[in-house]
Amino acid sequence: MNKERFQGLELLATAVVVSNPDGVVLYANLSAETLLEVSRRSLDGQALAALFVEATAFREFLRKSQLDPFGVKRQVFELIRPSGTAEHVHVTLSCPDGAHGATIMELREIEQQLKVDREARMMDQSLANKELIRNLAHEIKNPLGGIRGAAQLLEVELPSPELKEYTQVVIKESDRLQTLVDRLLAPHRKPHIVSMMNIHEVCERVRSVILAEHPKGLKFIRDYDTSIPEFLGDLEQLIQAILNIVRNAAQALAPKIADGTAQITLCTRVVRRVTLNRKQHRLALDLQVIDNGPGIPEEIMERIFFPLVSGREGGSGLGLTLAQTFVQQHEGIIECSSTPGKTLFKVTLPLQFDHATS
Structure with missing residues (x-):
């Protein structure tokens, strides 16, 4: 078999295994080798069903997939690994040529998928937080200078030291808020020097x-x-x-x-x-x-x-x-x-x- 036609699959982060119509492995990409903890040489000629604990259920899953060449079937199975670690994966089968052609199997770790989803939520939340912080900081910063300046002018006009204590509170709290705002804006002000x-x-x-x-x-x-x-x-x-x-x-x-x-x-x-x-x-x-x-x-x-x-x-x-x-x-x-x-x-x-x- 000419495996060069599958070389593009080496670039995928997703584990991909290609089998013949009888469910015998013809090719596995590097990601599959890593996920299955088995060398590609060992996978060659092995039955797809032998990779899973539920071998009988997988063979039935494969049979149904081959009967529907225009569909894509998905199911969760448990892998068999040499290390003995249990791993449930999402298995996706596609058989573009039906029962007489190759079967393409994709494997995705459930935990990995959850991690990707979690990262996406964190990134979206972070971008929203960043925009909120920038807008809020600018809204606080603009009047803050005016408040501090007014307190300083008022302090000059006040006759007694007791009253000036109140303006000092305003000035010190304004400075504290200014420091907080500067820290909020710091990542957006400094250039990214690589x-x-x-x-x-x-x-x-x-x-x-x-x-x-x-x-x-x-x-x-x-x-x-x-x-x-x-x-x-x-x-x-x-x-x-x-x-x-x-x-x-x-x-x-x-x-x-x-x-x-x-x-x-x-x-x-x-x-x-x-x-x-x-x-x-x-x-x-x-x-x-x-x-x-x-x-x-x-x-x-x-x-x-x-x-x-x-x-x-x-x-x-x-x-x-x-x-x-x-x-x-x-x-x-x-x-x-x-x-x-x-x-x-x-x-x-x-x-x-x-x-x-x-």
Whole structure:
């Protein structure tokens, strides 16, 4: 069989397996090899039904698909993997030539589909938040200068120091709001300066800042993959993004820092064939920030990246919002999972080495 006609399927992030009319594998793309945890050489000549726990049900599913050459059949089956891990997948069959031609089978991990949907919702929500923040910040900023200026002029005219205390309250609160607005607008003001950078320089800069703030009681564990190459990114933006995440972790660890048991782990790895925001990338950086703190309250877990949402008394609720904005400007994503004793923030960034690479 001439397999060259299937080479275009190598570019797909979706696992695709092609079989003959008897349901025997003729070809599998690289994504299928990864999903099934079996080499393509081992798949050649194997029955499609042997890939699934429900082999009899799959054979019936295949038979019905071949009877309807103009239709596309979908069903959920459980894979058989050498590692023994269970995985339910969406199976889509199409038989354009009916029972006498090849069958094209697509496999999609249910969890992967949920992840894609979740990323899409996060991106839509982030864009809406960004537009809301910009408009709101500008609406606050314009009258704020006038309020502060009027308070200063009024202060000059007031005869007694006691009355001037009230104008000082107005001026100080105006300055506090101005600082808040400036932080909201910061990601949209600074240009995105891209150059070759090292992720471990980012981690070490962040680590040194946090240790300066907490010189005692906090232990950092560095689990670095030093083979990760330099890649294109905005060094200052990524330092700020990771600093915001790690600083949040340190603040949540305050009781453990006091008794000397606080711990933050910085872990870097390379992951392959990653889909971010509906776009596939050959290589990506996986940076994890793990702390042994009390965990994020369940009632705010789904909203931690929203502006002005904070689980800490006196927190501004902007740190994670800004971190997410900076990471998204690098076409990446931040994910979080949390239980008492372990909170994990995972930053995934596509590794780009030149402006033409995706």
